[in-house]
Amino acid sequence: MAKFTFVKNNQTTNLHTLKEQQMKTIRTFEDYREAYDHSTRDPEGFWEEIAQEYQWQQPWDKVLDWNFDEPSIKWYSGAKLNITENMLDRHLKERGNKLALIWEPNDPKEKFVRLTYKELHEQVCRFANVLKKNGVSKGDRVCIYMPMIPELAVAVIACARIGAVHSVVFAGFSAHALADRINDAQCKLVITSDGLFRGAKEIPVKRVVDEALESCECVERVIVKERVGWLPNMVEDRDVWWDDEIKEADRDCPPEPMDAEDMLFILYTSGSTGKPKGVVHTCGGYMVYTGYTFRNVFDYRESDIYWCTADIGWITGHSYIVYGPLLNGATTMMFEGVPTWPDPGRFWQVVDKYGVNQFYTAPTAIRSLMAHKIDHVLSYSLDSLRVIGSVGEPINAEAWNWYHIHVGKERCPLVDTWWQTETGGVMISGIGNATPLKPTFAGYPMPGVQPVLLDGDGNEIQEDDVEGYLAIKHPWPSMLRTTYGDHERCQKTYFSAFKGYYFTGDGARRDKDGMYRIIGRVDDVINVSGHRFGTAEIENAINQNEKVVESAVVGYPHPIKGQGIYAYVICQDGGADEEILKAEITETVVEEIGKIARPEKIQFVRGLPKTRSGKIMRRILRKVAEGEISNLGDTSTLLDPKVVEEIISGADHVETIDH
Structure with a gap:
């Protein structure tokens, strides 16, 4: 029988020994090779050892049961736990007075917030009791639509404490997009704020929620945290203030026993249809994997200050601001602001202010800062940094080198992490100082991850120095279990392209x-x-405009964002003013999805390149948008080949929209 730390009735005993096992940490390339070999030779044994580092209320009957056909993946079947015990309670004895969370506000003149593990534990328990008082119980879905303030993290953990399923929606999505996500999950309660600060802007968050809830009959209660000091509309018998509720709440809230495969959270991600997918992650496997990857990728040490600049509305914030760091007893930072306000040295000012040791951000942020004078970086020492990281998209060589030289001072490993909402945690990456680094290459697979490259027929490409479709051939603990309310969509999206594999949707070399x-x-x-x-x-969203007949959208290289949105639009006859129509289309996209989805370019066209069966050839549209018109391939089989020539001719006159 495996060695467990077994928790019952809040009293910790041990099946074999009271001494906590030394956590498995990779420090050298030899450590990595040993761990990776073990994980591929005996995946279940490897992940059982890692799982023994955590507190379980009841041990598992079986480590793994799986098939990729249905798909059905179960890790640690029969085990009981509460992830918040492992994030908070188990640290209280030795780390109770250690900083768990540092919050840096949008305005550097505003006072920051620091919470110890003891203080965070108390706040989580209080708000967990607030949730219960307001009708939330195990299995209920809770939508969180908040700015990056400490209460966002508290709300996430409090949901997990009582077994409620949190669905965090980035507070930049439109009311329509928010309503879609609330209705799909049938959320019972929404947690929000009066407004938010983002750089020099003040944004009315509660107003967006009110608009969304006009079409959400499932919501019974809204809890509002004051942030900007506005007086929003408060609906009687529905809306309550966070501060009024929490001051009366008890500071003790026992953790709800959860099955390892119970839902922990839903996180919505866009897909190939208009309806967002609710990716489902579960308690046990997600805990084990995020904890393990955080500790190793970032070479975390006990006294480190770790900072991930992402928003908790995305998977990066879930796994590597909240869950991963706190599972390791780390000090994690939350940042409310933006990298260029009040000046482009904001990130580096914060690094020096707190002595940040690990800094994890997106290529988009790096590219935006590259556009400013290097003095904004050189004005700060950045001596505390030991590991720097990249997340969200592949980082181009120019940005990689700028980041490595000017921020990492050519001494910090730059971990270029590849992973997805669906994977739950980092899959391919450098690991601290342990593994080699190569610009534009994510690196080696994490222990326990078995990637393959496939050809178009689904055959594994065995040799190296090749390209192919990136797939994973064996489950890992934090992988998605389903798409909420639509398991068939999960199967079709991730497991049908290549039988017996999880298909990432990415190509790789x-x-x-x-x-x-x-x-x-x-x-x-x-x-x-x-x-x-x-x-x-x-x-x-574009097609909702009454003057639009049809549209096709593709991505194209953007110097800051990685990809910009290029829209090809067919309009009705009638001589509509193109500039007015562009403005109307942009406004609709913002209303339906949010500002982050605004097209950079809109080209009005007579037709779209389609096959005789009616399929739009996006490959051709992408190449035109990229300016690579010399290699379009055979267009003679299209329904109307002349359309391509017209699109190419018109593309020369398309200007980037000034937002």
Whole structure:
């Protein structure tokens, strides 16, 4: 029988020993090879050892049960736990007075917030009791639509404490997009704020929620946290203030026993249809994997200050601001602001202010800062940094080198992490100082991850120095279990393209040393500043304009965002003013999805390149948008080949829209 720390009735005992096992940590390339060999030779044994580092209320009967056909994946079957015990309670004895969370506000003149593990535990318990008082119980879905303030993290953990399923929606999505996500999950309660600060802007968050809830009959209660000091509309018998509720709440809230395969959260991501997918992650496997990857990728040490600049509305924030760091007893930072306000040295000012040791951000942020004078970086020492990281999209060589030289001072390893909402945690990456680094290459697979490159027929490509479709052939603990309310969609999206594999949707290259470089999406998904949007989702918004007959959207290289959105639009006859129509289309996209989905370019066309069966040839549209018209391939089989010539001719006159 495995060695467990077994918790019952809040009293910790041990099946074999009271001494906590030394956590498995990779420090050298030899450590990595040993761990990776173990994980591929005996995956279940490897992940059982890692799982023994955590507290379980009841041990598992079986480590793994799976097939990729249905798909059905179960890790640690029969085990009981509460992830918040492992994030908070187990640290209280030795780390109770250690900083758990540092919050840096949007305005550097405003006072920051620091919470110890003891203080965070108390706040989580209080708010968990607030949730219960307001009718939330185990299994209920809770939508969180908030700015990056400490209460966002508290709300996430409090949901997990009582077994409620949280669905965090980035507080930049429109009311329509928010309503879609609330209705799909049938959320019972919404947590929000009066407004938010983002750079020099003040944004009315509660107003967006009110508009969304006009079409959400499932919501019974709204809890509002004051942030900007506005007086929003408060609906009687529905809306309550966070501060009024929490001051009366008890500071003790026992953790709800959860099955390892119970839902922990739903996180919505765009796909190839207009409807967002609710990716489901579960308690046990997600805990084990995010904890393990955080500790190793970032070479975390006990006294480190770790900072991930992402928003908790995305998977990066879930896994590597909240869950991963706190599972390791780390000090994690939350940042409310933006990298260029009040000046482009803001990131580096914060690094020096707190002595940040690990800094994790997106290529989009790096590219935006590269556009400013280097003095904004050189004005700060950045001596505390030990590891720097990249997340959200492949980082180009120019940005990689700038980041490595000017921020990392050529001494910090730059971990270029590849992973997805669906994977739950980092899959391919450098690991601290342990593994080699190569610009534009994510690196080696994490222990426990078995990637393969496939050809178009689904055959594994065994040799190196090749390109192919990136797939995973064996489950890992934090992988998605389903798409909420639509398991068939999960099967079709991730497990049907290549039978017996999880297909990532990305193409990749493996070099002669076995390192992986992510080439990009091979499906109809556009990655804007690390945020993925399905082309159909944007096209559906554009097509709502009564003057639009049809549209097709593709991504094209953007110097800051990685990819920009290029829309080809067919209009009704009638001589509509193109500039007015562009403004109307942009406004509709913002209303339906949010500002982050605005097209950079809109080209009005007579027709679209379609096959005789009616399929739009996006490959051709992408190449035109990229300016690579010399290699369009055979267009003679199209329904109307002349359309391509007209699109190419018109593309020369398309200007970027000034937002």
